[in-house]
Amino acid sequence: MNSSLERYTERVEQYASRFSRFPLFLDVTMVLALIGCAFFGTQLSFPGVVRPDTGKSLEVLLGLSCFVLLKYRTHTRTVVVVVAGVTIAAIARGYLLTPMLLAPLLAAMYWLAVLCDRRTVRLYALVVTVALLTVNLFSDGMRDLSPVLTVIGPVFWMALPLVGGSLARLRGDYLEAVKARAEHAERTREEEARLRVTEERMRIARELHDVVAHHLALANAQAGTAAHLSRSNPEQSRKILDDLTGTTSAALRELKATLGLLRQDDRPKGEGLEPAPGLARLPELIDSYRSAGLEVVVHQEGVRRPLTPGVDLTAYRIVQEALTNVAKHAPERAAHVGFTYADSRLLITVSNDGPATAVDGTSGGFGLRGMRERAQSIGGDLCAGPRPEGGFEVTTALPLQPSAAVEGESA
Numbered sequence: 001m002n003s004s005l006e007r008y009t010e011r012v013e014q015y016a017s018r019f020s021r022f023p024l025f026l027d028v029t030m031v032l033a034l035i036g037c038a039f040f041g042t043q044l045s046f047p048g049v050v051r052p053d054t055g056k057s058l059e060v061l062l063g064l065s066c067f068v069l070l071k072y073r074t075h076t077r078t079v080v081v082v083v084a085g086v087t088i089a090a091i092a093r094g095y096l097l098t099p100m101l102l103a104p105l106l107a108a109m110y111w112l113a114v115l116c117d118r119r120t121v122r123l124y125a126l127v128v129t130v131a132l133l134t135v136n137l138f139s140d141g142m143r144d145l146s147p148v149l150t151v152i153g154p155v156f157w158m159a160l161p162l163v164g165g166s167l168a169r170l171r172g173d174y175l176e177a178v179k180a181r182a183e184h185a186e187r188t189r190e191e192e193a194r195l196r197v198t199e200e201r202m203r204i205a206r207e208l209h210d211v212v213a214h215h216l217a218l219a220n221a222q223a224g225t226a227a228h229l230s231r232s233n234p235e236q237s238r239k240i241l242d243d244l245t246g247t248t249s250a251a252l253r254e255l256k257a258t259l260g261l262l263r264q265d266d267r268p269k270g271e272g273l274e275p276a277p278g279l280a281r282l283p284e285l286i287d288s289y290r291s292a293g294l295e296v297v298v299h300q301e302g303v304r305r306p307l308t309p310g311v312d313l314t315a316y317r318i319v320q321e322a323l324t325n326v327a328k329h330a331p332e333r334a335a336h337v338g339f340t341y342a343d344s345r346l347l348i349t350v351s352n353d354g355p356a357t358a359v360d361g362t363s364g365g366f367g368l369r370g371m372r373e374r375a376q377s378i379g380g381d382l383c384a385g386p387r388p389e390g391g392f393e394v395t396t397a398l399p400l401q402p403s404a405a406v407e408g409e410s411a
Contacts, residue, residue, distance in 0.1 A: 027070050034066045034104045041101030042090070058093060062086050066104045072111040077124070083108045084128045092135045099157055106161045113165025114172075121162065129158050206317075206370045217324045219244055221292035243291040278312035285320060286337075294327050295334040302341030311398050314374045315348060318382070321367050322350035322394045330392065344400055345380075351393035371396070 042059050065086040072079045087105045091097050099106070109128070113121050132154040226240040286296045307315065319337060326335045330352040340347040368384050371394065375382040380398040387393045 030107070031066050031069055034069065034107055035063045037100045037103035038062050038066060041098050041103065042095055044096050044098050044100065058090055058095075062090055062104070069104065069107060069111075072108065073115070076112055076115045077120070080105075080108045080112050080124055080128070084131070088131050088135050091132070091139050094139060097132070097136050097139070097153060102157055106157065109158065110161035110165040110168075113162050114169050121166075125158065125162055129155060132158065202373065206374060217328045218288055218292055219248055221289075221294065221327050225293045240291055243288070246288075277316050278309070279307065279316055279319075280312075281316065282319065285316075285323070289323055289327060289335075292327060293333055294323070296323065296337060297335070298337045298339075300339045300341075302339075304339075305341050305346070305400055307346070308401065310378050311346070311400065314378055314380070315346065315398060317374055318348060318371045318394070318396055319350060321371050325367050325394075326350070326352045326392075332391070341400075346398045346400055347395070348398070349393065349395050351387060352391045368394075 039059065039062075042062065065083050068079050068082045083104050087102060090101065095101060105128070109125065112124055116124075133151055136150050136154055222240050222244040226237045226244065229237040229240065282298070286298065289296050323335055323337070332353045335350060335352045338347075338349040340349075368382075371384070372382045375396045375398060378398060380396060382394065382396040384394045385392070
């Protein structure tokens, strides 16, 4: 039963959508139907009651008033006034008040309720209903009915188009609101998608910058040191060249792992990719810089705490980038790395001695910007600048246990 009703409803909606493409055809059809209803209504009367003799002029005028309904979209109030005036004149001449005679007026009141504001609808409905009641009470066509029925009939028939029009307007407003919400939701989804794409692009840019900049700077330093020692200390030069091979191999592995994250295939998550680096690989990182001629001193305060993967990766990348900046820009070939474990935060300090120099980000690079973005992505902060006693210092404070939402975003 339900399926049959659904199919019937779908067919009605299909036909309605087809005919809605031809509004003039629908309006003319409606007018012709109303003319037929009005003409049939003028032929009705109670038994024994003689129909008024108006010489057909009022009947013609009533039919012509139906054509005014063609302007209901642009002149709704005028249409109601004209049709109501002709209908009331017909009832005053003795025609029986029936739904057929009232059909043009009911159509006009329906479109008034659909297209006009509530205040206008109430005002016109009150005036027209009172006029109909007054004329109907003194009409010759209703003299055989009791006053109660004479009042109930017009009120009932006038209420139908007003209620139907109000419901149609409410449904139209509801559909407009649903459409507006759908459009707003679509715009919101598009903006959220653009935001996520931007955040992902920035994250990938940070990863590529850290991998490429670190290994290229380290390889450049190792190559320069090997060239400098090639004549005075060939053995040390060969050792540095061996380390250079390892540096380039590590660069290729990390670059492959980073780019592998962008692949969309059916492999299980993480298959064939190296795990994200963390502070456990700090000795390996320090040794690579020492092989390039940079002396790195590491010290720790407080009891070491376990770190979440996001904090561990962020701490490693910040130290890596800070040491890369020292290797590239600092005149003194020495750096100090400090870790301080407080109650709820990990304080990391990377500094170098010597005269103050603008290291990376202050001169237009992306290193400091990337480090600051990494720290902020897990709820931390980062400061960088020249030290009063000389040199440059990068200080960051990272939460030991960031919130789940922040951790998920930084992963």
